[in-house]
Amino acid sequence: MLGALAAHVLAAPILAAPILAASPATALDKNLTDLIEAWLASPHGDYQSPSFTYWNKDGEVPPACAACHSEPGFIDYLGADGSTPLKVDRPAAINSPIGCASCHTAAAHALDSVPFPSGVTVDGLGSSAVCTVCHQGRQSGDAVTAATQGRDEDAVSSELAFLNVHYGVAAAVMHGAEVRGGYQYPGRRYAGRFAHVPSANTCTACHDAHTTEVTSDGCVACHRGVDDLRAIRTRHADFDGDGKTDAGIHAEIVGLHGMLGRAIQTYAAEVAGTPIGYAKGRFPYFFTDSDGDGRIGDEEAVPANRYASWTPRLLKAAYNYQVVAKDAGAYVHNPAYALQLLYDSLESLSERIDLDMSGLHRP
Template sequence: MQRSIHVWVGSAVSLLVIGAALAQTKPTPDEITEAWNSSPHANSEAEAFRHWDAEGEIPGECAVCHSTTGILDYLASSPASAGVIDHPEPIGTTVECAACHNPGAESLRDVIFPSGQVVNMSDGSAICTVCHQGRTSAETVGAALGGLADDQVSAGIAFINIHYAAAAATQLGGVARGGYEYVGQSYAGAFGHVQDFGTCVSCHGAHETKVVLESCTGCHSGVTDFRAIRTTPLDILGTGDASAGIAVVIDELRARLSAAIMTYATEVGGGAIVYSDAAYPYFFNDLNANGAVDEGEAAFPNRYQSWTPRLLRAAYNYQFASKDPGAFAHNPHYTVQLLIDSLSDLAKVSSVDVTGLARP
């Protein structure tokens, strides 16, 4: 059942390239075209737009975000589900001008998420959110696990992939419920940045999609790297040092969760597991149990199939945090909560150490 929620994310913004916005000048059409040509949205050779070349068409569950014709049809259809249309689309387009500059995109306010939540976004970010929301949610994971015992290996469980660049799911946190949220825990909602930097295009260039560091240094003075920005004084890692950027903290928690997943799989689950960030479905049997992806292991026939519910929940959150490279900026508190809760759950039944971790 869909539930409607109104989220205020920031002030109204114009669709200008971020550099031009900072200079308070309107870009020329040539500058806009040049910016777009440099963006991932325009890369016609990318896998995102060439994956279906052999088939000659893009299926409806993919076409909305991987073709201009798909998003136009989706917006014209009075959407009743998250990012899906009921017919394929031809190959050969990217995310072109018309994908975002059309009456349907300009009037779009309510965005449906995989969790069933309908979020009202009246700040200009709605069209970005249609595609940058992932394809799964906490509800997807819960439904897949049914009534299985936490540590019961089941051939009926398969890895669930959030998909890629799900920035909106991260940013909205517990509103969209993109991560797996553990029972009994509370989760951060939409990450509220400062008022003038609360929307997609107030940080990202509307056409080239890059973020300009100088847009951050007004508040984060002296910072020369986004990853050095700290968003909380809390000593999350329990090291006595809270000066490292929040991105560094998240990387450390991801590394710990990766090790914890391998520990649990060996000690409690159905056998050694290893992760590859470049091969679907990402988790594979570690045939020699050496903790590394060796030649031939990251192949679909060798995919990991000895899942327990506890292991799948942790692996899902690991992927959620891994496939949004900007999670540290989009919603660091939600991301940290998911990682720590996953570690703590694995630690209940295996030799995973969570000593000193502080949950925001």
Template sequence: MNRVPSALITGLFAACAGIASGQTPPSPEEILSAWLTSPHANSQSEAFRHWDTEGEIPGNCAVCHSTTGVTDYLASFPTVAGVIDHPVPIGTTVECAACHNPGAEALREVLFPSGQTIAMADGSAICTVCHQGRTSADTVAAALGGRAEDEVSADIAFINIHYAAAASTQLGSVVRGGFEYPGQDYAGAFAHVEGLNTCVSCHDAHEITIELSACTSCHQGVSDLRAIRTTPTDVLGTGDISSGIAIVIDDLHARLEAAIMAYASGVGSAPIIYADHAYPYFFNDLNADGAVTEGEAAYPNRYQSWTPRLLRAAYNYQFVSKDRGAFAHNPHYAMQLLIDSITDLAEVAPVDVTGLVRP
């Protein structure tokens, strides 16, 4: 059962709901109702039950998976992004006190896994503490060292960005959340229009949902967020410049998966498959049928025939996969990462890059 702390009623600060000037703020009862429908309140989800057997949440997970962890993290400026030096008890979700506490209210700078500290004074800082992922381009580069591009190494393991890294997508090359290929320029922070340029100006602060009507004043006639187009560039080389940019990103994402599979089977001689909901996501394709079949998406069958080139591409594939809103958070950055990964694999594998135009 969810614990509803008394701070819900008394501890809300002014920016809690992203209320525009002149609007009537929601009542405490409305805030409670909204929060209870959100993933942050789902006490039965894996995000909050994963450590039931252990009875405590380790410090490298507690910050984003418990109210106690995040309040401890915000009590002093951190030295490692998203990590505290002690475990915390199980039993909390992301409750009111997680976002409404003195540390959260005073938060003006956020540390990212790349080591960058970003100034934020727009109400997005507390969201960004958790929605930034756990790794960066620097993590990947450090793991690969000076190894030969296409040499399989037992010392390489898959590196997972983790979940819902929207802030790293939105800030792009400023925080280097995706792997950025040397010699290429990457989009920086994605600036939306005034009034819709923070987390809580697009997402309801408590329910987390997005109100489409906030978008249609500019994107007229749109009935689906994924139908919004953000570039006139014919990225896919098909002549279609009207489809939603989400559709373009989906196409590139699927092409990258096919390229990863072509490379792994050809250059690495070890077929690979991807399973979106099974850690560590990439597995040996035992029957080489290109699909996840029974028994394959299991940890003992995890993929272990990594080369530096393959890991970089797989990392970027996962980076985009785990931010379902990449098309809105920073579409150009997402497309650049995908196209560069496809192009890099195409240097040594039978991958078709015909028509692709990097935005």
């Protein structure tokens, strides 16, 4: 089957020059077969993933979603089909994962600048540009500012609703303050793009281009003595105030994130007047905790029970909670930015609830 698929790829119309140098057919077939096997095992090649099947009932992927959830949509976005670049002109085909023709076209190879939801365009992205298109989220802190501006910080408003950053927001976190992916509190300074060492400063320097799996050999060459990337840290303050600094920076982010989740629940119950809960992987994520047990069960995680008692202060904190939740690699992509968003959200909530900030540290 894979051999036939490789032959199909070779025979299919290609929108750019061949990406492999001329070589004996048998070697080329084997190389393509290996690449296709790696791709099929990756999230990008998963034909059963909700990322590519969610719209099957509709028969097409809408333009607003097509760039990242259908290969024809991504080609359309790049303008590789002759259409206007950086825009999707039409609905795209269902059941079409991100494949070879998504990244291996003249338009994809030439892409170097990508606009973010904040309106900021980042230049000089090189090989990371195609990854950045889809891993930047769908919202920015600017949208939160626009929704809450001019409102009483602690007044519930029926005109407010949760703003979901979407998922896979690594590029937004990595570029930090430059693209304002998180809600950035006024008067605070935030970390910009996290510049790693040159050998680990692009997406494919750390992720295999076809499997997307992390390749950690280069990491342990510098961060010696660790056998788990989550154990790495170069900042040694006790950011989450638990008295421990012997674990990696990942543990500090997890600690502050958990603290923010609990603070959001306290504020919602005591100030907004309606208990709230978070359900991982269940859109729209924040629901009314109708039985007050501190968790969201299956019967509560339904659209009709979505949380509706938002205040500006609560919305800002919840938005940042989701930004960090949706980048599981924030501890590598930009740990300082993640910690700053969490700390500032907690500090804001502490103005209205009993929350001891004395043991916490902001990077």
